[in-house]
Amino acid sequence: MLTIFGDRYRFCDGVTRRNFLKIGGLALGGLSLPQILRAEAASGAASGTAGNSHKAIIMIFLPGGPPHQDMFDLKMDAPAEIRGEFKPISTNVPGLEICELFPRLAGMMDKFTVIRSIVGATGGHDSYQCLSGWGDGGLDARSGHTSLGSAVAKLHGPVDRAVPPFVSLAPRMGHTPWANPGEPGFLGKAYAPFKPDGEGMANMVLNGVSLDRLSDRKTVLSQLDRIRSTCDGKGVMTGVDSFNERAFDVLTSSKLVEALDLGREDQRLRDRYGRGFNENKDDGGPRLLDNFLVARRLVSAGVRCVTLAFSRWDWHGGNFDQGRTEMPLLDQGLSALIEDLEQRDMLDDVSVVVWGEFGRTPRINSNAGRDHWPQVSCALLAGGGMRTGQVIGATNRLGEYAKDRPVHFQEVFATLYHNLGIDVAHTTIADAAGRPQYLTDVRQPMPELV
Secondary structure, three states: OEEEOOOOOEOOOOOEOOOOEEEOOEEEOOEOHHHHHHHHHHOOOOOOOOOOOOOEEEEEEOOOOOOHHHOOOOOOOOOHHHHOOOOEEEOOOOOOEEEOOOHHHHOOHHHEEEEEEEEOOOOOOOOHHHHHOOOOOOOOOOOOOOOHHHHHHHHHOOOEOOEOOEEEOOOOOOOHHHHOOOOOHHHOHHHOOEEEOOHHHOOOOOOOOOHHHHHHHHHHHHHHHHHHHHHOOOOOOOOOOHHHHHHHHHHHOHHHHHHHOHHHOOHHHHHHHOOEEEEEOOOOOEEEOHHHHHHHHHHHHOOOEEEEEOOOOOOOOOHHHHHHHHHHHHHHHHHHHHHHHHHOOOOOOEEEEEEOOOEEOOOOOOOOOOOEEOOOEEEEEEEOOOOOOEEEOEEOOOOOOEEEOOEEHHHHHHHHHHHOOOOOOOOEEEOOOOOEEEOOOOOOOOOOOO
16 A cells, blocks of 8 residues: 655644555555655655657576576486486577576577676575675665666666656565665665566555546645745745655556556466466565566566566475476576567667576485585576577586686676676665775676677
8 A cells, every 4th residue: 555645744634644545556665755855855766757769677586596407507427317308409599508498598599698607695585686786785784785776776877757666566575685676775665676466466446546546635735835834934835745746646547557467468478378387386586487578578567677477496305396397497488588678679778697606516306306505506698688598607517616718707897887888897886884885896898688
C-alpha cells in the first residue's frame, strides 16, 4: 500500500495530513513515494530529463551458485566423478560447445560472450557481489558500496519522470540474502530500487480508486494544502508539495502499469518466453519466465536497470536431476529475451548479464550434488554493443581454477558501466561523509568486449 503524505503537519482545525490518501500497492525501498522523491531532490538527483540515448542493464541473478562445469564449461576429459552426466552440443560459434540442455542458446551464441574464468568471489551466499561488483559492505550495511542500479539512478536519473530508473523483480525468498534487490548502500533509500509488490504484481493498480477519484483526491489535497498555507506563517507550504505532484505523476501515468501488464502483450510472444512457475523453488526464487518479458517491457518503458532472481541453484544434492528441470527453463526465457531485444533494435543499447555468486565443486558429492566453490565461476554477457560470439578465459582440466585470463567481478562491472556511458576512470559518487568513491576498483572496461 502506497501512502501519499508529506511531513506530519496539522491543519488549522487540528486534522493531520498523514494517512489522508492511501492508494494502490507501490513499494519503493520501504518509503512512501513522496519521501523517495524528496530525498532525491535533497541529495541532488537528476531532474528527470532524458539523455540523448537510453542505455540499460538487465541483471539476471541465479541464486545459490550455478554449476559452471555442467552449463558452459563442460569437462569431458575429466574423470566421471568430476565430468558429470551432461553432454556438450555445438553452437553457431565454431568451436564453442555448451550443455545439451541449452539448445536455444546454442543457436544464438554469436549474441553472447561466455566468461569461464570469473574470480574474486567472497563466498557469500547472497546477491550482493553480483549486483554491485563489491565483495564488502554487507547486505545490511547502510554505509556499504552501492549497487549498479542505484549508482545509475544517481548518475543518470530517470529517462521519464513517471518511470523509476531502477526496478527490481527479486521476490521474497526463504534465504533472504538472495532476495537483496540491489542495495543503495551509502546513497541511501532515495536510490533503492522500485519493487512491484504482491503476488503476480496484482497490486500494481489503484485498488478501488479510479483515475477520476484519484484526480478528485488530488484536488482536495491541493485545497487542503492551500488552506494550511494560510495557517503557516513560516511559508513551509508555499504551493502544492512538488514531491506529491511527482508521486501523482507516477500513479496517473500509464507507462509503468502498462509495462507490468503482460495481458497487453502478443500471446505468441508470451508463448515464446514461456510462463514458468510463479512460486519460489524451495528457499530460492521463482522459475517465472514472465519476468524475462517484464524486464524487457520495463526497459522499453524507460527503466535503466532491472534486476531479477531466477530459481534456486544451490544443488548440494540431485545436481543433474535439478539441472534437467531448471536449465531448459533458463534456456527458453533467456533466449527469448535476447531474440526480443534484437528484433526491437534494442540489443546494442541493453546489456544483459547472467551469473551466480560462485561456482560448484569439481567433484560430485555422495548425494549426486556439487558444493560451494568460490575459486571460479562463469558468466554470460550479451548486448550493450559488446563484442560477442567469443569465450573469455579458461579453467584447468578439472574446472578447479582459472588457468587463462582470470576475470574479476569488478572488471565485468567496469564494462557494464562503460556500456551505460559512464567513465569509471573518472566518475565518483560522494559517500555519506562526502568522500568521493569510485564505482569500481577497476578503471577500464574489459578490452576483449569493447
